[in-house]
Amino acid sequence: MTGLRVLRTTATAIYNIYFHPLRKIPGPKLWIALPLLKNLHMMGGHLDFKIRAHHEKYGDVVRFGPNEVGFICPEAWKDIYGHGHAELPKNFPKGTGMNDGNIVYSNAANHFRLRRAMLPAFSDKALRQQEPLIRVYVDLLMKRLGEVADKGESANMIRWYNFTTFDLIADLAYGEELHGLAEGKSNMWIENIENLMKLMPILVLVTISPLLSKVLQFVAGPKIRKSQAKHREASEAMAMKRINRKEQADRGDFMDYMMRSRGEKHEMTDAELISNCDLLMIAGSETTASLLSGVTYWLLKTPRALEKVTEEVRTMFEREEDIDFKEASAKLPYMLACLDEALRIFPSIPLSLSRQTLPGTATPIAGMMIPENTKVGVHQLSAFHSERNFHRAKEFIPERWLPETTNDPSSPFYNDKREVHKPFSFGPRDCIGRNLAYHEMRLIMARLLWNFDLVLDEQSSNWHEQKIFGLWEKPPLMVFVKRKAG
């Protein structure tokens, strides 16, 4: 039996390497022969760095498995994710099937309807209504960090940013406070992410072995199902409460706008509102908090940039109250460059959003014909860190995004392939919350730098050396916040 299995694995490996339609695309032969090796790297949190190294070795187009090709050139975004051709369906990890009520998991037709119903919640008009709701939490963050500053201790910025973004998205989605900032209380979404990160190596291990999967189902299955049911129940109760709270009807928050679809062809059902609010909690909070921690760390590691952005904030505004969405976006070009550079060097979603080529036909991607049913994607970490795309790619250099650089042929960054930098993805399924995210990040960072001088605690001096389990591991980021002098 074992002999037969070895024979079959060997024959498949030989076919995949020497006879498969993708055989001409370069890539690590071991991974093509033994796809499980990738899972082992995933378990260790190293997979995305290995992928990056393979792109460095093999080039813009790399075959990572029997049926899998990764790209890091700008044209691939349009061909894989863009408008103007049939949508390449998403590839979901095993065990997470399609859920048509949820915008991320929906099929093309449902996605179109849900996106139409959700888009108004992210319009400029909605953002103007949401700003005062968001400001409450930014004020509170400043107050709480002031208390930390007075104690003279270093603060774990991961927690503070998480509290802020989760508090404010919960308010926009459910019209309810989570009391993260006020009471230092965690919440079920943060706990879910933390648990998932801890469990990731085990979850990957069970995908390798059906036997281990059965053992895990037996040992932990009931507990996992119970905790999922509890989460569903709690988030459903919060959403239903908001749906029925008439006094919050014209609040301008996510729920208000999504409920305006009622009575229209694209209306969202209660079940869809529940599912998408739950999604917005994760999609809108973890991503933004992650970037805030990334930009904070890289600024602290790059004193020249920290000095420049702090000076920009403190000279462009006379009073803290004047820092708002509109003024911050008009007056802080260097801050925007810092955020973009952080999104490049520490992208919130560092991996490849995997798609599958359509059956029955080859798909043109970046000038190549990719056979049917191939997993394809742009791996963000590899694309953004590649010297093929960016000069001094591994360094945090916000200047590369400034108009005076992008328009100056004598600048070494002039030829950076900025079009490859799409941390919010691209096309019909790109990030719906991009503008909100930029406003939020700009406001929080501007207020932070207005109020405080920041110093990295020695213990976090190598914070960027961290693992990726789908998301960045994000160990504590310890920073001394000191009230600004004078």
Ligand code: HEM
């Ligand atoms: C730095 C912050 C953010 C980053 C880097 C980011 C990135 C992304 C990316 C890469 C996608 C595509 C995911 C996929 O194809 O599966 C996405 C989708 C999405 N994002 Fe964001 N996001 C951020 C903030 C936000 C915020 C603030 C919200 C809302 C409050 C939000 C809501 C969504 C939603 C609903 C989708 C699904 C869109 C669709 O399928 O049509 N995101 N985001």
